[in-house]
Amino acid sequence: MANINAFMENNEVETIDTSRKLRVGIIGCGGIAKSHVNAYLEMPDVEIVAGCDLVPGKAAAFMRDHGVEGAKTEYKDHREMIDDESLKLDAVSVCTYNRQHKDPTIYALEHGIHVMLEKPFSVTLDEAVEMMRVEKKSGKILSIGFQPRMDANMQMIKKIVQSGELGDVYYIQTGGGRRRGIPFAKDKDSFLRDDTAGLGALADIGCYSLDMVLNAIGYPKPLTVTGYKSAFFGKDRNYSRYQFFGCPEHADVFGVDDFAAAFVRLEGGIILDFRIAWAMNVNTPGDTIILGTKGGLRIPSTDCWNGSVGGPMTIYHEVAGEQVETVVPIIPRPKTTAKNYLFNRKIRTFLDAIKNGTEAPVPTSQIILNQAILDGIARSADLGQEVKIEIPEI
């Protein structure tokens, strides 16, 4: 047994059974793998035994840079690593770019390995359905990497809606954006290319805004979507002057959206009005608002939208027949030893689900509906007309 002092402020400790260590591998040793490895390293019941990347030498350098000793890294891709039976993998983190979410996930599940898959679930709805079918057959856990779910402020949105304080929800405006925030990075274009990312702002940060509100209202099924997407900034060679790492060559490979909007009809007569931007000529497309028959909730946006509550929320309701505004203060993050509190929780809840045989902390049964909306927006935008959302039997 070991104690993790994850909450130093009130001296709360987590007791973790270390009698058996879970053997974990990392697929894709790029940007976000760092946060996964740092979180696994904080877990006394985990051994990081392997890592792989398509780029030769990248996994070895990555493990070295993160102080992971003894991990095997000589694999040319996820298949070779998973085929290495000497590793006895219990779980993998799939940290590959969006177009490479499906293959490693399916291959791991088919080999009896639990999967923590980075967001978004996938690029298309069909890919997500394929993964879920294999997940179901395998009986293994597939959890999707929505760490904002671990934020107490996000959980508060759900508590407010579920308490009935707003009455029946009938309209939601959500989304967010950045005035200039295309994820350019030095020597990296995997967010920008169609053959790696597949979708841009729509999936990258749009999936978070959708999850924020859909999780709160219990993930009703989406029925129809009218969607729009554009790429006026990413394809502009002059855009790069606005961002430190941007360079004109980024514009030449840009193959995804940098803005998307949609009008979505959900089961239960609920309307979802959505917009998301990596770049636009305004600081924010507005706060998230949830309108119900008894009350409304305003959730402030942020200038650099990344799936967080931007400030104190306000509930607009009636008390004793008077119109009242109740401010819900921001809940501060616990003081913790974790390098990244939300990632620490995202990984811990995944490991606990494996050990306790419980449901994935962020289950595919919910995120498939998120993906169906992203897919519907992309399809509708391409067709220039409203589309129906039909999710095949899993």
Ligand SMILES: NC(=O)c1ccc[n+]([C@@H]2O[C@H](COP(=O)([O-])OP(=O)(O)OC[C@H]3O[C@@H](n4cnc5c(N)ncnc54)[C@H](O)[C@@H]3O)[C@@H](O)[C@H]2O)c1
């Ligand atoms: N949860 C978050 O906060 C968060 C933040 C950033 C990125 N992400 C998500 O993480 C994913 C990866 O993003 P990133 O910034 O790390 O990208 P990245 O391009 O830096 O890294 C991806 C790596 O995967 C490797 N790869 C691709 N296919 C592979 C395969 N089949 N086998 C082995 N290696 C493979 C690539 O060579 C690359 O090194 C994306 O889907 C992104 O949306 C999540």
